[in-house]
Amino acid sequence: MNFSRRGWLSVLALFVAALALVAAGCGGDDESSGGGGGTTEATGGGGGGGIEALPSSSCTAVEYKGEGDADVLLASDFPLQGSSRTQTIQIVEAIRYLLEQSNYKAGDHNVAYQSCDDATAQAGKWDSGKCSTNAQAYAGNEKVVGVIGTFNSGCAAIEIPVLNQAPGGGVAMISPANTYVCLTEGGPGCDATEPDKYYPSGSRNYARVVAHDAYQGAAVAEFAKEQGVTSVYILNDKEAYGLGVATNFKNAAAAVGIKVAGFEAWDPKASSYEALFRKIGGTAADAIFLGGLIDENGAQVIKDKVAVLGPNDGKVKLFAPDGFTTQQTIDEAPEATPGMFLSVAGVPIDEFKGKGAEFAEAFKPRLGGKNIDPYAIYGAQAAQVMLDAIAASDGSRGDVIAKMFATKVTDSYLGTFGINENGDPSGAEGAVVGFTIYKATDKLETVKTVSPKPENVEAARG
Amino acid sequence: MADAPLMQSLGRLRKSGLTALFGYALLALVAVWLIVNFAKDPKEFIQVGLIGLTNGLIFGLVALGYTLVYGILQLINFAHGDVFALSGLVASTMIVSWLGLDKDASVIAILGGMLLTLVVIMALFALVNVTIEFVAYRRLRSAPRLAALITAVGMSFIVQNVSLAMYDVNYRSVPSFIPRSEAFNIAGISYSWNKLAVVVITLPVLALLTWFVTSTKQGKAMRAVAQDTEASAMMGINVNRTISVTFAIAGALAGAAAIVYLLQFNMRYDTGFELGLIAFTAAVLGGIGNLSGAVVGALVIGFIQAFNEGLSWHTPGSDWTRSIVFGILIAILVFRPEGLLGERTPEGA
């Protein structure tokens, strides 16, 4: 091998390229973690005392600013990169806020906190490998008594069984955002082995503070009926959440008397969906429902819908569930989104009452001028339930689970509700059962809040 | 197992009868499927076909880049798709941030801006591609062929990550300053302005390329080097320069393709990988190394994709599009490595 002059030139050029990559990377990172309280900067003040930290490959350093040494560890698990980031960093920030308010104490326990990321930068969304690795890390760290998460139901389906079988009676898990029905309850719409296969130990360890997609499917179907929709074509991204909510919507639509013209998947890796919408155009459907996430090339789907079937306030309406309900959707397709309807669990941010409104007011300064996202309040609620469970417990994993299921929430951020034996919110009043429908303009504008009829929710289940 | 050349070619002959039969049966099935779909709704069929045509032209521009480089170096330049994606992302910045074009801009501003972007991006990425060849491939010209191929895979990852570093994971797009409304409507079959722009940009580029390769001295040198490097060097052709020119043209084509792509679609850092594979398949389908073959192959792929997603009678659907495309790739390589338009050479043996 002779190192000619050109050889060295090549080395030089490659190094320049590598440097450029690093330099550009720094720039890019600054940009993405600039606003909204970066998640990676917070390295914590006091350190965790006797706490063994979760691996730094996905988690922040141990955050603990209370007195003495922390004796239990609370982890949160959200996709902190990609399109969901706008929502998830607010959830994480809300958890931090609550911990600071309580001085990192829950009852007699000193609670340290780590925020873990289940997304990869390459995919820009949650990653099954990361979910699995994270879950194993929680299960293997005996100080971890509770996990707040996940954001995506598909990730929850991976983590729940691991945490369920964790030594010491399993790890309690509570989600502010998972809406896939079959995580907690079975039924005709679920596999025969669901939800039991998520709980191999035979007892439950998972709860959520958000109404599942049977409610959302029913709410959107009722709203679509009101809008005069007669025939709907349903697209889904095949993921747990997207397929789940699409199925629930399909069932609910049939129940309220909307014809289902078709039910099909879109491939997130495709570049164009025009041909697909041509086909849909041929079915004469007057509405389209997108079950999935904005991360799944959703912006292109919306653009092509408008290009082929006309604007969303025209002949063919467009409905999308909470996987799309973020400002990001409008930012990525500003010309195609106007007029589309988006739904999300809960009431609009300005209609929260009592403790929820107080929280929103107090929390706002931490966001650096950004609008507060409803998920921040759901995150606060989930964290509150978990902290109360830890406070009431003797600090062992099993007891935290027991206390979590015994939770009775009264006039809290999302109103009043309990957790039933499946882990779903029950006996709810207030924000937790309603669904807000937004219409996209240059931002999300509230149209109305729908509380779906019980018979439609029942129908949506399958 | 007898492996004497004679025996193998005999074996291939015997096999080719069966293969051909199988192939024709498959083609016949596809034909029936197309005819039935056409009969069911001719208007829709043509409309979907037009989508395929437009996408096929874009694939064609990218496929040409693969085929040019392959023709001259016998190298599958994996990085090509990623150069395409990077050029598109840079073009989006140029259009949106530097030129500030949006849909309210005047026609002259749009035309001028587009032309300017096209020229700048094509020149810039011609340079980028030449640099890649100079840095990564030139030293390996005498190395085993797989060494260069592996390097190309490595380059592809590097370029992709430069895009990731510069543009993060989010999708980029340009405002639809070329409207997506109807340009013409003949008997209910419409074609939108932004699609028309694809045709308007692509056809002159193709014509220019054909003229360059067939009629200029440099083009002739390219063909000579592709045919026999050693002999052309003896005839006084500067081989290194010819290869650089080839990479420059390929880079420029990637830039042009990225801009027309951007007129319709979102892009992000990894768009180039998927599209690169599709384009490469198109190049192989048409007969790699064959310029018109690449365009024909790309159009075929474009049609297959659009028909698979857009027709209503017995279609596998968009879920299976990529599997179908790669299935074609494998089938072509295994059964007819010379491609649709290629001559049977010992290349693919």
Added chain:
Amino acid sequence: MVDRVRGIELDQNLLKRFALPLAAILLAVFYSSYVDSLQDLPAIGDFVPSVNSMVIMIVFTMMAVGLNIVVGYAGLLDLGYVAFYAAGAYMAAWFASQQFDQWTFHFGSVGISKAVPGLHLSIWLVLLMAGLFTMIVGILIGLPTLRLRGDYLAIVTLGFGEIVPQFVRNGDNVFGFDLTHGTFGISPIDSPGFGSVGDSLGLPLSYQQSFDRAKWFYWTALALLLLTVFCSVRLRDSRLGRAWIAIREDETAAAAMGVPLMRTKTWSYALGAFFGGVAGAFYASFKQGAFPADFYFNISVFLLCMVILGGMGSVWGALVGGMILGYLNVEGLATIGSKFNEAGVHFDPTKYQFGIYGVIIVLMMLFRPTGLITERRHKQEIELGVADTPLYDVTHEGSDTDREAHND
């Protein structure tokens, strides 16, 4: 005098051949007992991988050693090795989970009630089945494609590597039958264990329910890796191994000397696939799930990068390359990133991990194509050139000299 010198030489040879590997194995076996004290070391402690990470590193290293058989020994570039990983993982998912709940069949399953529906075979058996099944997949892919020239073969394997994940993704409805459960993937997958017999011997009944889960998985992974390396070394020195190397160096000459090309190449494919399948099944059991999103092109290139970094054709190279890159992938880059962060620099190397692998690939190919640990024969090939053009490629006959001619 002469004898003494020879004695020393002999000793050194012994040392080199047995003592060093033995020491390495011993160090590895007891890793879990001293890892904690290593992690407490100042400065470098943070860079010491945990036992859990070691399991993942070893799994990927196993795949690298398997890929080395195909790429390194036989010189067939495989850009779709991830397909074998997928095949292995899904074998574990089919035969050790509740996926097929219409049947209930238990055979040697540990730690789960016999009433649980689905097929539950002992993981040890499943590992073997996964290897064999993947071998068949390798042969099926290999038979029609292996007569193609090197770069065409690479593309075809890439094509398979792309189709397999999509098939898995769409396989939730194969003519109405749920084969792969779509994007949900199949989880949970049963854990290995020694059952009640092992329990009485002090071995864990089921790894999953053991407090030493990580350790047991680690020791099992280590055993599998040692087995893979042993087989790989024996294969290299066997008649088959010599045939592979002959094909790699000069197909025409090899064929002329009576090496059956197709059969030999297919064997390399099948055996390389075997280890990929076993590793995939084991990893699925460790992760307790198989998900279509895990099997993408980048993994194939990641494995290839391990082989190239280590040195194509060298088992020890694949080991070293695999452990280095595996470490970077699982923990190293993230640790470096957090160090950057502590120093106040916002740079996340995990985001660019594949770019980094790309840089490694290009640099290695340009400046040290024989890898970190050079295999002697491969070095000769690089220096002297090989006839890597296939038997019938007449247009490029004697291409080495052709290409030299216009190199400068």
